[in-house]
Structures are given as C-alpha cells and as structure tokens.
Amino acid sequence: MTKSSLSDVMNASGNVVEMLRNSKIGMYVYPVVAPEFTNWRDEQRAWRDSAVLFDQSHHMDEVIVEGPQAAEFLDHVGINSFANFDLNRAKHFVPVTPAGHVVGDMIIFREREDKFILVGRAPTANWVQFQQAIGKWNVRIHRDPRSPSRPDGKAVYRTHYRFQIQGPDAPKIFEKMNGGPVPDIKFFHVDWINVGSKRVQALRHGMAGAPGLEIWGPYADLEYVRSVILQSARDAGVDLHQVGSRAYSTNTLESGWIPSPLPGIYTGDGMMKEYRDWLGADSYEATGAIGGSFVSDNIEDYYVNPFELGYGFYIGWKSDFIGKQALETMKDGRNRKKVTFEWNAEDVVKVIASAFQPGEDHYKWIDFPQPNYASTSADMVMHDGKMVGMSMFNGYSYNERCMLSLGVVDADVQEGDVLTMIWGEPNGGTGKTSTERHKQAEIRVRVSPTPYAREARENYAESWRTKRVG
Amino acid sequence: MTKSSLSDVMNASGNVVEMLRNSKIGMYVYPVVAPEFTNWRDEQRAWRDSAVLFDQSHHMDEVIVEGPQAAEFLDHVGINSFANFDLNRAKHFVPVTPAGHVVGDMIIFREREDKFILVGRAPTANWVQFQQAIGKWNVRIHRDPRSPSRPDGKAVYRTHYRFQIQGPDAPKIFEKMNGGPVPDIKFFHVDWINVGSKRVQALRHGMAGAPGLEIWGPYADLEYVRSVILQSARDAGVDLHQVGSRAYSTNTLESGWIPSPLPGIYTGDGMMKEYRDWLGADSYEATGAIGGSFVSDNIEDYYVNPFELGYGFYIGWKSDFIGKQALETMKDGRNRKKVTFEWNAEDVVKVIASAFQPGEDHYKWIDFPQPNYASTSADMVMHDGKMVGMSMFNGYSYNERCMLSLGVVDADVQEGDVLTMIWGEPNGGTGKTSTERHKQAEIRVRVSPTPYAREARENYAESWRTKRVG
Numbered sequence A, B: 001m002t003k004s005s006l007s008d009v010m011n012a013s014g015n016v017v018e019m020l021r022n023s024k025i026g027m028y029v030y031p032v033v034a035p036e037f038t039n040w041r042d043e044q045r046a047w048r049d050s051a052v053l054f055d056q057s058h059h060m061d062e063v064i065v066e067g068p069q070a071a072e073f074l075d076h077v078g079i080n081s082f083a084n085f086d087l088n089r090a091k092h093f094v095p096v097t098p099a100g101h102v103v104g105d106m107i108i109f110r111e112r113e114d115k116f117i118l119v120g121r122a123p124t125a126n127w128v129q130f131q132q133a134i135g136k137w138n139v140r141i142h143r144d145p146r147s148p149s150r151p152d153g154k155a156v157y158r159t160h161y162r163f164q165i166q167g168p169d170a171p172k173i174f175e176k177m178n179g180g181p182v183p184d185i186k187f188f189h190v191d192w193i194n195v196g197s198k199r200v201q202a203l204r205h206g207m208a209g210a211p212g213l214e215i216w217g218p219y220a221d222l223e224y225v226r227s228v229i230l231q232s233a234r235d236a237g238v239d240l241h242q243v244g245s246r247a248y249s250t251n252t253l254e255s256g257w258i259p260s261p262l263p264g265i266y267t268g269d270g271m272m273k274e275y276r277d278w279l280g281a282d283s284y285e286a287t288g289a290i291g292g293s294f295v296s297d298n299i300e301d302y303y304v305n306p307f308e309l310g311y312g313f314y315i316g317w318k319s320d321f322i323g324k325q326a327l328e329t330m331k332d333g334r335n336r337k338k339v340t341f342e343w344n345a346e347d348v349v350k351v352i353a354s355a356f357q358p359g360e361d362h363y364k365w366i367d368f369p370q371p372n373y374a375s376t377s378a379d380m381v382m383h384d385g386k387m388v389g390m391s392m393f394n395g396y397s398y399n400e401r402c403m404l405s406l407g408v409v410d411a412d413v414q415e416g417d418v419l420t421m422i423w424g425e426p427n428g429g430t431g432k433t434s435t436e437r438h439k440q441a442e443i444r445v446r447v448s449p450t451p452y453a454r455e456a457r458e459n460y461a462e463s464w465r466t467k468r469v470g
Helices: A006-013 A016-021 A040-049 A070-077 A122-134 A170-178 A219-236 A251-255 A271-278 A324-331 A345-356 A454-459 B006-013 B016-021 B040-049 B070-077 B122-134 B170-178 B219-236 B251-255 B271-278 B324-331 B345-356 B454-459
Strands: A051-055 A061-066 A090-093 A106-112 A115-120 A140-144 A160-166 A190-195 A198-205 A212-218 A240-243 A337-343 A379-383 A386-397 A402-409 A418-423 A441-448 B051-055 B061-066 B090-093 B106-112 B115-120 B140-144 B160-166 B190-195 B198-205 B212-218 B240-243 B337-343 B379-383 B386-397 B402-409 B418-423 B441-448
Touching (some): A006 A271, A040 A251, A051 A170, A061 A122, A070 A115, A122 A140, A160 A170, A170 A190, A170 A212, A170 A219, A190 A212, A198 A219, A251 A386, A251 A402, A337 A345, A345 B345, A386 A418, A402 A441, B006 B016, B040 B240, B040 B251, B051 B170, B051 B219, B061 B070, B115 B122, B122 B140, B190 B212, B190 B219, B219 B240, B251 B402, B337 B345, B379 B402, B386 B418
Parallel strands (some): A051 A240
Antiparallel strands (some): A051 A160, A061 A115, A061 A140, A106 A115, A190 A198, A337 A402, A379 A386, A379 A418, A386 A402, A418 A441, B061 B115, B090 B106, B106 B115, B379 B418
16 A cells, blocks of 8 residues: 555554654754864854854755734644734744644744744644644745755755854854944844845844854855855954854753654544644654654653643743643643753763674664764653653763753652663664664763753843743 | 965975964865765674665766877876786776875776776876876876865766675675676776666775675766665665765775875975976865874875885886886885774773863864874874884774774884874864864774775785785
C-alpha cells in the first residue's frame, strides 16, 4: 500500500514510539550555513564576549498568514493573548492540541493589521495550515519550507534572509549599520533601521544570552546586508564572529529555549485523527526521530504542556482558543518544570574515554558541541531508580566549559539536586542512522536554573526566560 | 602597496613562517558535501566493514594538459618515470623544486596519448601551470579549481564528478552497476565500466584500506551516477555508507598518504623567485596556513623530500626532470622516514578533560574526527628533549579507536619507540582563526608502521603504501 499520510505510516508501523525511535531520516541539521567560520569554540565565546552574526535564513519554516480574519484565526490557533499585539511587536506563538499538549512554537511578527509572519520548525507551520484548511477563516497562507538539509552544490532560494546580531558589542555595530543611533527598541518589539542603503525591520531579541537584533528582508538582499554588517563591525572595531552550523544550535543551552518538543499530535480522536490523515507521509511528524534512553509504550509520555515549558503566562484566557479547556484543568495540576541539567565533567570524560579502548564496547559518543541525534531528544533522568525528569536538548558550552541539557523535572525536584541521566539507548541502540552502536552510561546531572548562563539570567527583559522555575 | 603576488605578500610580511602561522584563511575543508550522511563513526566503520561512497567531486583542483608535447612536458615536471605510462594507467604524480623539495602531488590519468588529467591540491596544479607558462612546450592547459569552501546556498559547477566506492563489499556493487562482472583492473590501472546507461572510466584504487574503484565523468551526470550507485548497493544488499565531509579526510590515516606537505617553494632563487612573482596574492601558497607546535625561523625546516614520503621508487632516473640533480644527492643521504604516530589514549583524554574545567586554561581542543587546524600541520615530536620528528596530519579512527597522525621521523627512530608530541601552539596560539586560545600539552606517541590499518598493510597492491619504512 502506498503510504500518503501520517495515519498510513502509523498504521503500517503499529507502534508510533518504535517508528519514531527507528526513523532513518538522520541528523536534524542547521542547513546551508558553513560548519565553522573560525572555530566553534571561539564562535560560542563571541556571543558572550564580543558579538556574533547568526545566519538564520535557512533552518526555519516560514508561514505568512494574511486576510481580514488573520488575527482572529491565529488568536484561535495559539494559546497567546493577542490583546496587546501591536504592529511593532513580536510574540512567541505556541499552539496546543485540544488535549493541551504543545504542538510546537514559532516566532510571530505582525507586519500589517491583517498580515502575520510565523517563523520556526515545521510542526507549528503544519498545524496552522491544517487549521486554515478545516476552518472557515477568511485568510490565505503562504508557506516557505526550510532549506534542504543537503544542498549538495545546488542553489537554494528562500523568501526572506534573516540575520541576528548578538552579544555585548552588538550595539556598536548597529550604530554603524544604521548610520547613527538606532531607536531604543524594547524586548520583542520591532522597529525599522537602516542597513546601508536598505531600510529593514529589526526585532529586539536576545537569543544567545545578550541583547541583539534580528533583521530580515527579501532573500535577494542577503549578500548585500551581510556585507554591510561585516563592514560595520570592522568600522566599529568589533570582533564579530559569524557563527557556523556546528555552534549555532548550542546557543539555546545558555539561554534556555527548548527547540524540539515532540509535537503532541500522535494521539487523540476527532480533529487529531483528521490532522494525522491530513499530514503527509513525508512530513516532519511522519519522518522525524526520537533519540535517547527514554522508551515508553505510550507516546504521550514524550509530550509536554505549556506550563512545563514555562509558557503558562502567555495564555490569553479571555479569548477562546484550541485546547483552552484542557489548559484550565492542567493549570492547577502538578506540572513538571523546565530546568537546565549540568552534566558531571568526570562522567562525561568517562564516556569519551571509552571510545579509546580498542576491542571494547563503548558508550554513546558525545559529539561536540552538538550531540543531539534526533529531531526530538528524550533521555531519562533518574533519582533512586525512579524517572523524575527528561533531558530534551543537549550541547557543550565552551563559555561554561560544560555539557548542558534542557529538560523537565517533576515538581518536587529542587535546584541543586544531583540526579542521574541515562545516556544512550538500550540494547545497543535503535535503527536510527545518526548514531553508532553503543552501550548506555550513567551521567550525573545537577539541576540548575533556566536560563543557565549568568548573562541571560541577569540581563534578560521580561519574558519566560526570566521566569524561574520552582 | 597593492599585493598582487606571493612575493609581494612575503615582502610585506618579512617572515614567511610567521605569515603562514598567522594566516586568517580558516580551516582547510572538504567542501560542498554534507558533514554527515549517517554519523561519522559508522561512516568510518563502513570502509572497513562494508562499503563507502566518497564524493570527491569538490575538494580537488583539476588540470587538463593536452598537446603534442604533453607527455614530454609532464615527464620533465614530475619525478615520475613515464616509461610504462600506458593509456590504461594512472600514477601518483610528484613534482619537486630544483632543490629537491616536494611541491605537492596529484593523481595523473592518461586519457589519450596526448591528454592527461591531474587531480589534487592546488600547489601542484599551480606549479604545472607555471612550468607551462615559462617553458616553450606545445601544450595547452585547462584548470578547474576546487569548489568554494562555503557555497552558502549558491550553485556549484565543476568539469567532472568523481566518486570512489571502497570497502570489502564494494565489488558486489560494481557488478550490479555494470550489469555483470567488471573487468579485473589492476591497482592504479584504468578501464571502462557501465554505470546504468553510462559508460564511464574507472580507476582501480584503494584509498581507504580496501579495494575500490574511482569513477568520473561530466559533472552533469553526477546525480544520475550517484543514484545508480545507491540503487546498485540496495540491489546487492550492501550496507553502503555515503561518507560526509567530517569523516572523509580521516580515511588517509589508515591508508597512510600525507595530503598536506608544505610546498617547498618559499625559498630558492632563479626559477623559484620567478615562481613566487608569478603566484597570486590569493594563491594557496600565499593564503595557506601552518598549524602546530613546530616553530622554526627557517621555512625549509617544514619541507619534505620524496624519499621521506616514501616516493623514492617513483623516480624515473633515466629522464631529465626538474630537481633530478638534487635528488641524486639526497638519495644516499640520511633521510627521515614516514611513520604513523599512535597517540596515547590516556594523554588524549587528559587533553579533552581540560575543556571541562571552568575558569582554568585548557589544552588545544582536539576536534573529532579531524583536528587539523591549518592547510599544513607541523607538530614537534620529541625524544629526550630533542626534536626527532614532525607530525603532519591528524585524525581519530573509530576503526582503531585511536587518534593517529602521519609524519616523518629521523632515520634512527624505530617502530615501537614511544616519543612525545607537543600538541598546540606556544604562547597561547597564533593569529589563526581556526583555533581557540590554549596551552600546550605533551602527548605520548608510539611510532607505528605506515599504513597503520592492518587491512591496508596486508591487502594493498604494489605501491608506496606497502613499502615499509625503516
């Protein structure tokens, strides 16, 4: 039978956990951008010490939602309040299923009264498209999927280029780019600045633990805009580092955003079943991978809710949105909380050392700086033989000289607690192509605040990043 | 002053060692090809255990030399004997300077009586072009430089695609590709095979320590040819791994070829001075980098001669070639010899562990699987406080579970000797962008045969790879 939908693929497999854990899709990569411009250690250091340029033109899907009912439609799809959503603002848009499980997240910009741009991973883009397809909203949608993971010498085209300039010295660059002082833009607000001869939109952001701007415009302008940024940095005497694909994804470990929760869409009847029939057999949801030591018979054990990710205060309770009822129930429940796991250095070195013993079985290789080996990571975090947390996104921070991961823990786990993470998959590993055969290791992890980086904790504007757990 | 030649650049710098050690060019990468297809450990394993596909379409320069005097010209430029150079053969082409220093090397194919194709790094290609420019040879040259290191979403074009299929199970794939048994091609001989509907030339090679074929043809055929290879592997039930850019360059550590000797062209008068005037300020020679602990005032200390690399038996003494006189003198001298250095696991782990100590200085990060941080590597190898060797190309072998490097040692060093390599650069490092600041470490290295891999040692056809040192 030809499999044309996620439902088909799931039916053929019979076990969705097993299906996702044995996906053959390979690494989830940050495509097109060079692996390193200088070296990944200095590229990480630069976002703490000087300034970095992130080329975000390729790794995210873009969805443009336009029409008389655009705001009303998106207000219905996401949990966010749209009450204060002016033209000069952006939001962190989070949709949940009717059962209250997080589907994913995107950054949403309001470009006009009736036009929004959403930027992020595929699951939220798919969900937005589906909601438009099954509803009766007067909106139209344009979808620009992310660039191919392996362009292999072929030309790549996008609708927009997208750059972030971050770090303590970034403001000196902005002033040169703009040909004078830039407007004082509040966190997650948008304004216009000059980049050489171009007038571009700029979002005040702070992804890497220090203030910065995200700018975007037509893809054809990419080279010009980059050259102006690089020249402005030279003119300002700033040691700006372009960040390559190896360092890029690790910036979130210091700032605390979990990019990769499993979309909670594999269960549920009614709308959810309809969604799985609608999603293609080649979709992110059908081809994606779960990697890690956590193996459950129940796919819902991999889901998270918005409270667990620290997104509870986004919720616009006054409007009616998908999943509202479920969230009302969850709100007062005993939700897990988001934390950073600081990996024990001695245990990490023990894992690495095992790869230098010819003829012996070894632990799962920790690839630096980014050891994730699936689109969604789920490693068990244990205490007294009981699972009390899930590690969901891993990486090495040269700034902290430490392996870190982001994840969730049970409500009664405290900052400072030392737990045990199981690193690697049982029985030598799964059918995933992104990892070699290995044995499992225990790595002690210390429960730490999110965001972990001192800079991010102390200097961030009001946002979920500053809402401490516990 | 505008610097248009290597001579200009060297004059402006005043110290060529310092200039090359502080190059800002960054990593010497294997471009265009994806970093990993599965994961680099399994990609390495596959060339030992099953089969691999190397996409060599992008990382090498190509020079086509055509004309009535093509053979005579190349016989004059390289040290090789052309006596037995039939149409169905390839050779490992090595030119030296008049002083006998290695310029570089390329693989040379004789496509017609009067047409040769050379494939390899830029220094040899530059030298061949220069020799044609200053001589009166009836030949013409077409040069196709390697693909850009950072294509960044732009289309890349080459004259030829070039694939290698290697590994113990490779022959099963050849038979499927060819639609029947392939001709029995001798090592470094060429014949024609079918790849689906295409008739292509195939070189019998063995780069990764196991028999294989290299095939090439018009770049427009690349996708078709690759798809036939992948389908043939599936049809043959062979676990063929495409090898990504991270694993690729490490294959030479097991087979024993040193890809990156410093071209011995920065010194010498007469023709050599003329060459430096001719070479552009943007050439490999002017922009390249030396990385490593070995710092000498004399650039010639980084040069090697053909005897040291094990290429002495290539020499066609009967013909007259550039550098012949110098080699006649060197021949009976006390030349260094090529070896593999096996790095002490405990010391390697000590170096890695230092990157997990917040607030402390750390040793030079060993990036896996390919820690070279310059186009030419030169690390000191010591015995009793005296330099007795130079480590020239580094990498981790998952097959051997070991860090290895290739290099040269003094004639009296014996296999099995344990020496001390100095890892990292003095004084915190140079101005190179490819490495972070660091302190130096001592790593014990055991002198081992070249090639190191048991497979390569035992199964290789007659070639320098099987000529053991010592």
